[in-house]
Amino acid sequence: MSGRAVGDVSVIGSLGHYVDALVHPSVQADPLARARHRAFIAPRLIGSLTALVAFPAWLAWRGAPSALEVLVFCWLAAPILVSYYLSRTGRYENAHLLSALALTGVVTVVAAKTGGIGSFAAIWLVVVPLEAALSASRRVVALASTMALGAAGLLVGLTASGHLPAQIGFGHDAGALAALGIVSASLYATGLALGAESLARKSFWLLYAEEDRYRLLARNMTDVITRHGHNGAVLFVSPAAEPLFGARAAELRGHGLFDRVHIADRPAYLNALADAAAHGLSGSVEFRVRRDPDVVGEPVRFIWIEMRCRPLDRAVAGPDGAAREVVAVMRDVTGRKEQERAVEESRAEAERANSAKSRFLATMSHELRTPLNAVIGFSDMLINEKSLKITPERRAEYARLINESGSHLLSVVNDILDMSKLETGEFEIRAEPFALAPVVRSCCDLLELKAREQDIRLETAVDPTLPELVADKRAIKQILINLLSNAVKFTDRGGCVTVAARREGARLAITVEDNGIGIREADLVRCGDPFFQSRDSYDRPHHGTGLGLSIVKGLVGLHGGEIGMTSRLGAGTCVTVRIPLDCDPARTGRVAARAAATSTVRRLNLPGDPPPEPIPSDETSDEAAFAVKKRA
Numbered sequence: 001m002s003g004r005a006v007g008d009v010s011v012i013g014s015l016g017h018y019v020d021a022l023v024h025p026s027v028q029a030d031p032l033a034r035a036r037h038r039a040f041i042a043p044r045l046i047g048s049l050t051a052l053v054a055f056p057a058w059l060a061w062r063g064a065p066s067a068l069e070v071l072v073f074c075w076l077a078a079p080i081l082v083s084y085y086l087s088r089t090g091r092y093e094n095a096h097l098l099s100a101l102a103l104t105g106v107v108t109v110v111a112a113k114t115g116g117i118g119s120f121a122a123i124w125l126v127v128v129p130l131e132a133a134l135s136a137s138r139r140v141v142a143l144a145s146t147m148a149l150g151a152a153g154l155l156v157g158l159t160a161s162g163h164l165p166a167q168i169g170f171g172h173d174a175g176a177l178a179a180l181g182i183v184s185a186s187l188y189a190t191g192l193a194l195g196a197e198s199l200a201r202k203s204f205w206l207l208y209a210e211e212d213r214y215r216l217l218a219r220n221m222t223d224v225i226t227r228h229g230h231n232g233a234v235l236f237v238s239p240a241a242e243p244l245f246g247a248r249a250a251e252l253r254g255h256g257l258f259d260r261v262h263i264a265d266r267p268a269y270l271n272a273l274a275d276a277a278a279h280g281l282s283g284s285v286e287f288r289v290r291r292d293p294d295v296v297g298e299p300v301r302f303i304w305i306e307m308r309c310r311p312l313d314r315a316v317a318g319p320d321g322a323a324r325e326v327v328a329v330m331r332d333v334t335g336r337k338e339q340e341r342a343v344e345e346s347r348a349e350a351e352r353a354n355s356a357k358s359r360f361l362a363t364m365s366h367e368l369r370t371p372l373n374a375v376i377g378f379s380d381m382l383i384n385e386k387s388l389k390i391t392p393e394r395r396a397e398y399a400r401l402i403n404e405s406g407s408h409l410l411s412v413v414n415d416i417l418d419m420s421k422l423e424t425g426e427f428e429i430r431a432e433p434f435a436l437a438p439v440v441r442s443c444c445d446l447l448e449l450k451a452r453e454q455d456i457r458l459e460t461a462v463d464p465t466l467p468e469l470v471a472d473k474r475a476i477k478q479i480l481i482n483l484l485s486n487a488v489k490f491t492d493r494g495g496c497v498t499v500a501a502r503r504e505g506a507r508l509a510i511t512v513e514d515n516g517i518g519i520r521e522a523d524l525v526r527c528g529d530p531f532f533q534s535r536d537s538y539d540r541p542h543h544g545t546g547l548g549l550s551i552v553k554g555l556v557g558l559h560g561g562e563i564g565m566t567s568r569l570g571a572g573t574c575v576t577v578r579i580p581l582d583c584d585p586a587r588t589g590r591v592a593a594r595a596a597a598t599s600t601v602r603r604l605n606l607p608g609d610p611p612p613e614p615i616p617s618d619e620t621s622d623e624a625a626f627a628v629k630k631r632a
Contacts (some may be wrong), residue, residue: 021043022083024090033092035202039134039195040086040095042081078102096135096379100128105419108151116159117152122180125152130192134199224330229311232258232273235325244332246292246302262288262302272309274324281312286333305330334529371405378402429472429558431584436469436476436501436508443480444499446486455493458484461471469508471583475555482548483512483575490573491516507578508559515572519565552577559583 019042028034031149078098084096104125111119125148132144158164219239227236234257237249245252245260252260261269265287272285288302311324377400381390382623390398444458451458469476480499487497500511558562 022087024087026090027092031206032199032203036092036134036136036199038087039089039199040092041083043195044083044099045335046084048078048080076470084174085624088292093135093137093140096132096137096140097143100140100147103131104128104144104147104151111155112158112164116164117155118159119155120182122152122155127189127192130189134192134196149249178421186416210529222331226252226257226328226330227312228273228328230277232270232277241330244291244330245289246294246330257289260290262290263290269307269524272307273326273328276309277324277483280311280324280423282308284308286337303332306332306333367578374405375402375409396572429475429555429583431470431472433468433470434473436510437464438503439473439477440480441501443477443484446481446485451488451497453490454491456488456491457496458488461498463502465503466503466508467581469579469583470582471579472555475559479552479555479577480510480512482552482579486548487512487514487516487573487575490514503581506581508581510577510579513574513576514607518569518571518573519567520569521567 009143019038022045023034023037025300027037063110079102080096080104082098083097086092089095107121107124107344109130110121111117113119114121116122128148129141132141137629155164157343185595203420217604220238223240224241224244225236225238226234226241233255236252237252239249241247241249241252245257247256247260258269259265268285269287272283275281275283283305286304286306289305291301291303293300306327307330309326309328313328378401382395385395440460440462447604448458484497484499491497495515495516497512500513502511553563556577558581560583564576565573565579567573
């Protein structure tokens with residue numbers, strides 16, 4: 001039993017492979033078209049082969065066949081030729097037309113020989129358009145129906161005119177022949193219906209498999225796929241949009257996506273869709289889209305989206321004529337944008353570092369060359385004093401000038417070393433309690449002589465009830481000397497410099513104010529940059545390294561404080577330093593770090609801002625710096 005089943009399966013499988021081999025190569029890649037060709041070839045091939053096999057048995061039973069019987073057997077063998085035609089050409093509709101023509105022809109001839117329109121074979125004309133329906137072509141159905149109706153009309157006309165013989169029955173009565181015609185036609189129609197159902201089921205499963213593949217792609221792709229109408233409205237959006245935009249897909253349809261695009265990027269978004277819809281141009285655009293937060297209460301943020309859009313092949317009628325629908329693929333490029341911004345910031349930082357290096361070299365060449373020239377020149381005079389006949393008074397003056405030049409060089413080197421320690425985080429503060437008022441008076445005394453020479457008044461306004469300050473006394477003194485030196489340096493004759501100190505809660509505010517030349521509001525961001533000079537390094541009205549305010553910023557940052565500056569050109573400058581009353585790192589947990597040495601002055605310079613023009617900068621006074629460096 002099992003061997004018979006295996007044999008049957010083998011025969012059916014072999015027949016199926018043979019039918020597949022007969023399918024034209026042009027439809028091998030299309031599953032539905034291939035199924036239609038198989039459905040057309042297989043029954044006709046099997047029926048024709050069955051008729052050819054049965055023809056000898058019919059001859060043995062009936063004897064010599066009549067002309068009509070030969071015609072019927074020829075018609076039964078004709079589908080082999082039609083199947084061969086389809087296998088060779090692949091013209092599915094033409095094959096259906098040939099099959100319909102053959103069926104109509106044989107039915108008409110048989111009916112004409114057996115009684116005309118009343119023949120048992122006339123019922124088969126109904127099957128002709130049903131068979132043509134399997135072609136899925138209106139043209140084939142229309143032509144087959146025309147042939148069937150034409151044949152029926154011909155039979156009616158010939159019967160009415162008496163040109164056809166009376167109904168005959170081959171030994172059977174008319175009722176039996178009519179029943180035979182109806183049953184055979186019904187069976188054939190049933191076969192056609194089963195074939196149509198098989199093709200419909202095949203189409204359904206193919207469509208379902210195709211949709212399942214697209215559904216699988218749409219659900220697992222991280223990129224968002226959208227379809228837009230000619231006016232830009234979203235007609236379809238893939239499920240990947242929900243995690244990307246933080247919104248349901250239904251909220252993005254229509255103009256929901258457009259409403260989320262950043263207002264500054266909407267023209268670029270619409271232009272890309274319009275070029276694809278109206279002109280058939282493919283392109284890409286980057287824009288920002290509002291993304292809803294995943295957790296209630298979080299801020300709404302904008303993400304960068306790259307959209308590649310292309311037109312659909314079919315066009316739709318729009319108000320301005322034919323316009324295409326557009327398919328777009330979107331992906332999140334926020335990470336790439338942030339990397340590009342980081343690269344740009346790094347490039348700007350490198351340019352600033354290169355500029356700082358150039359300023360450093362220019363400043364150092366000026367600051368070091370001038371005192372070194374004095375040292376070398378006056379020392380040469382002392383070496384050759386016999387030939388130059390230098391008096392003792394002049395010798396003492398030369399020695400004093402050499403000492404001052406050396407002191408200036410030492411102050412420059414110390415400033416550079418202090419700034420280096422601040423930037424690397426190696427400068428440590430040593431906190432101790434002390435009263436601020438004596439420190440302020442001491443710093444003012446150091447600058448008193450220079451201020452008197454320039455006819456500048458030094459005034460103090462220190463609250464006598466201030467508590468003791470726990471901080472690095474040496475650093476606080478250097479902060480005050482640097483600020484006072486800058487104020488005196490950039491104040492005209494007859495001006496006034498005021499030092500004030502007051503308590504602000506748990507902080508101490510120290511203010512140094514002058515009525516000097518002032519600084520433009522737009523240039524305050526440059527104040528405190530290392531080696532920044534007010535004018536070209538070789539033509540500056542005030543000497544100095546440009547490190548004074550930078551050192552102040554670093555020292556204030558190490559104490560956990562902040563520095564603020566306000567100024568107006570021609571009206572003066574006010575610098576306020578706010579530090580905690582207790583700056584002891586052991587008790588406050590404050591850690592000296594490089595970041596603390598770069599506290600802001602007034603406001604931050606944003607990435608991409610053009611560098612402001614050079615302005616008069618606060619600089620460290622050489623005399624004051626030297627006085628601070630003298631450790632008691």
